Amino acid sequence: MGARNDELLERYQRSVLGVFGLPPLVLAHGSGCHVWDVDGKRYLDLVGGLAVNALGHGHPALVSAISKQAGEAIHVSNLFTSEGQIALAERLVTLAGAPEGSAVFFANSGAEAIEAAIKLSRRTGRSGIVAAEGAFHGRTTGALALTHKPAYREPFEPLIPGVTHVAYGDEEALRAAVTDATAAVVLEPVQGEAGVLSPGPAYLRLARELTTAHGALLVLDEIQTGIGRTGTWFAFQQAGVVPDAITVAKGLGGGVPIGALVAFGPEVAGLLTAGQHGSTFGGNPLAAAAGLAVLQAIEDEGLVQHAATAGRHLVDAVTALHHPLVREVRGAGLLRAIVLTEPVAAQVAASAREAGFIVNPVAPDALRLAPPLVVTTEQLDEFVAALPALLDAATAPQPTSEES
Template sequence: MTHNDELLARYESSVLGVFGRPPLVLSHGDGCYVWDVDGHRYLDLVGGIAVNALGHGHPALVSAVSKQAGEAIHISNLFTSPAQIALAERLLGIAGAPEGSRVFFANSGAEAIEAAIKLSRRTGRTGIVAAEGAFHGRTTGALALTHKAAYREPFTPLLPGVSHVPYGDEEALRAAVGPETGAVVLEPVQGEAGVLDGGAAYLRLARELTSAAGALLVLDEIQTGIGRTGTWFAFQQAGVVPDAITVAKGLGGGVPVGALVTFGPEVSGLLTAGQHGSTFGGNPLAAAAGLAVIDTIESEGLLAHAALAGEHLAEAVAALHHPLVSGVRGRGLLRAITLTAPVAAQVAASARDAGFIVNPVAPDALRLAPPLVVTLEQLDTFVAALPGLLDATTAPEETS
C-alpha cells in the first residue's frame, strides 16, 4: 500500500464523505506544479478550481501572508484594518465602480452570493431570476439559485421565488423579468456547466431588462473574476455596469476570501448597519493576500498573459485535429476542451497518471483553469500529451 493509499484510508474514516474518495493526497506545490505524498509531480491545470491565481508558493503571496500573520491574523468585525480598507479600495478601482460603491467582505463565493440575495430582498421584491446550468454555491440560499437537481433536491424546499431560465436564451430572459423581480443573477461564463459563455449581447440585454424593471443585475464573477478571462472581470468585456458582483476564488490566491461589490450609492445603501455581517470576513490575513494577488497580477502583466495563453491553448488543441476533440470554448484561462464522446472522466484519469491535473466538468468536456502564471511551454506539454491520452480511451473499443 502506498503512502497515498494509507492516508486516503484515514481520510475515509475521519472526514465526512461529501466529496467521495479523492484520488490524491497532495503534499506541496511550486509554481504550476504539485506533488503527491509519494513524490509524483503533476502540472496543475485546474489551479484549485480557478483559485490559485499565482500558482503555488508565489514569493509575493508568501511574503504578504507571512508578514501579516506575524502582525495580526484576526481582529473581528468590531474593528477594521489598513489591509481591509486598502483591499476594498483596490477592488472598487479594478471593477471601475462609480462613486458611492462599496465592498462587503465574506469568506467564500457562497457567502458572497448570500449577501447578494439579502441585497435583492432589500428591494422589497422576492423574485430572483437565475439560469439553468448555474452554480452559485451550496449554502441553502445560494443553492436555491444553483440549478443542478442533484444538488438541490435533497434539501427542498429551498428559498421561494427563484426561477431558472435557459442560459443565453434572450426571449426566455425577457419573459422572466417583471415587476416582482428583485434581481437577475448570472455568471458571465458558467464554469460548472462546462464553461459556457453567455456572450456580451446576453449580458447587455440583462442590463437593459433589469434597468427597465427596476431590478438589480448581479453578476457572479466568483470564477471569472480577478483576471481569469483576460480582464479583471468578465463583465468588463461586455461593456455593462452591473448593480453588484460577487467575487471569491482567485482573489485570495488560496486564502479564503469573498466579496460582494455594490455599484453606486443607491444599491450600496440597500444594506445598512446590522443587516448583515461576518466574523471572519475581510480579516487582515485574507485582505493582505488579496492585495498581494491584485498587485502581482498587475505588476506581472497577467491580464494580458491570461488572454494570450488562453488563445494559444485553444489554437494548439484545435491544431491537433483529433477526432475526439470537437472544440475549445471559454475565455482567457478558463477553458473547456469539448469532446465528441462522453469520455472526459477517463481522459482526466489518464492525464493524472501522465502527470497532468484536469477537471472532467461534464461527460464530454475537460475544464482547464490553470494558474495565471502558467507558461506557454507548460501548456504545450499538455497539448503534446493530449492525443495519446485521447487515444488511450478509444483503444479498447478499436480492438474489441
C-alpha cells in the first residue's frame, strides 16, 4: 500500500462506521475491467463490485445514459412515474419470460427487493417461509430472517418468526418443510455468499412442484445470479421452472443502486395493492435509465452468451493447471468459485491483490470470481497464468524469526 492509501484509510477508520472492517484499498477510478487505487496501482477487477459492475467501469453506453438522464430529471418520486420506469418494467417482464399480467416493484437494493417479496408472501394469508441453509438474502431485518449465517443473525434476534431453514439441495428436507402453512419458499438458484453452490435443476423443479401442490409461492432470489451473470438472463431459466416471483438487483444498474421484485402473473402481482408497499427512490428516472442502458448493452454486445463461453473457458484453463491446491471450479457462467484443498483463500486473495488481481475469498477454501461481463478471455488467461505462483505462495513455509 502507498502513502495516500494509508492516510485515507486512517481517516476512514475515524469517520466511517466500522461494519465492514478496514478495507485494504482506496480505489480512485476504473476503466473496463481494471481499477486503480489512489496511489496509481492498477488491478484486474475479477469481483466486479460483487457482481454489480456488469459492464465494467466507465462503459460509454452507461455513462452516456446516466449523464443524459441527470440533465433531465434524476428523481420525481413515486407520486408520479416516468417513461423509463415503465419501459424498464416491461423489459424485465419480457426477459424473465413472465406471463401476461406480470408486474414489477422497484426498490434500491437486493435486500429491499427481498423485503417486498416477504410482504408479497404475507398477502397469501400465511406467514411460514422456507429458506435454505447457507442462504444470503440481505441484512435488513426481514431479509436477515431468511439469511442463514448465525454471525449475521444472532446479534439482532428475535427476527420475524416462521422461517424454517433446510439443507440446501436436500430434497427430503424440502419435502418435509413445505406444508399448507407455507407462504413461500425462497431460494437462490446458486448461493454466491456460501461459496458459489448449486443444488442442481432437479431441486428447483421439486421446489416448484411442492409450492404448487401446497398453494405456496416460489420466490427465486436472482440478485446475484440474474442479468446474464450465469449464462442466461436469469439462472432459473436453466432449470426449466417458472417461479411466482424473482428478486433482482446488483448487475441491473451497472453500479447505480436499483432493486426489483418481478411478480409472475396477475394473481401474484395482485397480492400487493395500492398503499401496501412503497419506496421513495425506487425506480426513479436515473436508476431506470441505468437499468435500460445495461440491458441494452448486454443484448447488443452478446454478453449473456459471452458469460457462458467465457465461464467455461475459465473452468477449462484453471483445471488444465492441474495444481494440487485446486480441487475444482464450480458455478455457472461468470459466477465461479475456485475451490481449494486447503483453507488458504484469504492468503491467496492477499497475494493476488499484491500482484494486481482482485478476487474474493468467499470461504476459507474458495475464491469467488464475478468479473464484469465484458471481461475478455485474454484477461482471464492473464489471471490463470499468475495463479500457480499465487497458490504456491499461500502454502510456502513461512520463514522463522531467525531466518528472517
